[in-house]
Amino acid sequence: MAIQSTNPMTGGVEKIFEEWTPEEISSVLADVDSAFRKWRETTPAFRAESLIRLAGVLREKADSLAGLMAAEMGKPLNSGRAEVLKSATVCDYYSQNGPGMIESELLTVDGMQCRIEYSPTGTVLAVMPWNYPVWQVLRIAVPTLMAGNTMVLKHASNVPQCAQALEELFREAGFPENVFRTLMIGAGQVETVLDHDSVVGVSLTGSEEAGRKVAAAAGARLKKSVMELGGSDAFVVLEDADLAKAAEIGAASRCSNAGQACIAAKRFIVHRSVFDEFVSMLGKEMNAIPVGHPHAPETVMGPLASFRFRDELQAQVDRCVAAGGKLFMGGAIPEGEGAFYPPTILTDIPFDAPAAREELFGPVAMVFPAESEEKAMEMANDSRFGLGGSVWTRDEEKGLKLARRIEAGLVYVNGRVSSRPPIPFGGVKNSGYGRELYTYGIREFVNVKSICIG
Incomplete structure (x- = not known):
């Protein structure tokens, strides 16, 4: 072969x-x-x-x-x-x-x-x-x-x-x-x-x-x-978070490597009181990411690794929409050469829908509202994955307390999750x-x- x-x-x-x-x-x-x-x-x-x-x-x-x-x-x-x-x-x-x-x-x-x-x-x-x-x-x-x-x-x-x-x-x-x-x-x-x-x-x-x-x-x-x-990292945004910073880092994490990373923000769990504002800010940040040919010096996000992977990602997005999700932006294969997929945001997916439990290996953010901090923790841990995660709050002591509760191998407070030589890395x-x-x-x-x- x-x-x-x-x-x-x-x-x-x-x-x-x-x-x-x-x-x-x-x-x-x-x-x-x-x-x-x-x-x-x-x-x-x-x-x-x-x-x-x-x-x-x-x-x-x-x-x-x-x-x-x-x-x-x-x-x-x-x-x-x-x-x-x-x-x-x-x-x-x-x-x-x-x-x-x-x-x-x-x-x-x-x-x-x-x-x-x-x-x-x-x-x-x-x-x-x-x-x-x-x-x-x-x-x-x-x-x-x-x-x-x-x-x-x-x-x-x-x-x-x-x-x-x-x-x-x-x-x-x-x-x-x-x-x-x-x-x-x-x-x-x-x-x-x-x-x-x-x-x-x-x-x-x-x-x-x-x-x-x-x-x-x-x-x-x-x-x-x-x-x-695999991973489906929870990105938990509390009502006292620095929304601008969280949106900027969240967009970069979700679209880095065209969204093809095990450890990356994938399930955005946002306090209901700041949900609409955060989604809007996240959309602006994702929409501003330069997409283009891998050789172009200004390109930040290139194509997916293959046309087959792009087709599989589109099928996952379609399943999310069929389950009740709404496309805030993106969600359709663009015309032209290359296995490109646009930065995409999905909202209103029932949290218990099978489509919401999949790992989306591409630049697609699923955003879920949480009615309270306690509910956000419950949603963060309601996953078969446990690779990484993050908590966003201006109260670092509270962030540390909640980070300890997230069932994952690597959790950041107000920072982008990444693997580095001096930090143990792996999942549960x-x-x-x-x-x-x-x-x-x-x-x-x-x-x-x-x-x-x-």
């Missing part, structure tokens, strides 16, 4: 790759396992130096990587450059802090001297999505390699050129050969990779459906898994389990070994 790179502006095929055979997969995994035997013996300081070089290569290659993202999934060039530069910061962070995170800890227990060691375990499979094709990979790969493990990447099938480029980045940065490899495989071959003894676990970022399948496959083989799945409920970044990310695939001397 072929893996195709298709341009979302033209619908034309950019490049075709042949899917690897099981024999090719086995050969590469054997090479990666051999590399692990040597890489695990390197010092944390040596690995940190490698990451410093990788950060440099990323900064040098920002323009070319942005061009690949624009061609394969429609990301505007400015956004692509920003993603690559952000990816360099995860290298900076773990080169500085990683060695201390895996340093042995000494304890005295009942007169015994005990050591807690954080030992690498083998090769980790990363199953990654297309929406942030550089950042998503490196925020997993960097701490995993810093811990002394090796990694193989099964990237999304619509960004194969980005996948190849990532492997080349590690090579150019001087990493030993086969410490990081890209596997040119489809979803159907993930289990083939997990069958190999050298593969000790899998980290997946993707849909609920993909997470269930891969988690089940890993569990059947007694292998560790980390799942970062159907948004997954396990954590990326900070100390928790580097320790997901290590052996926490206790050594006691009696």
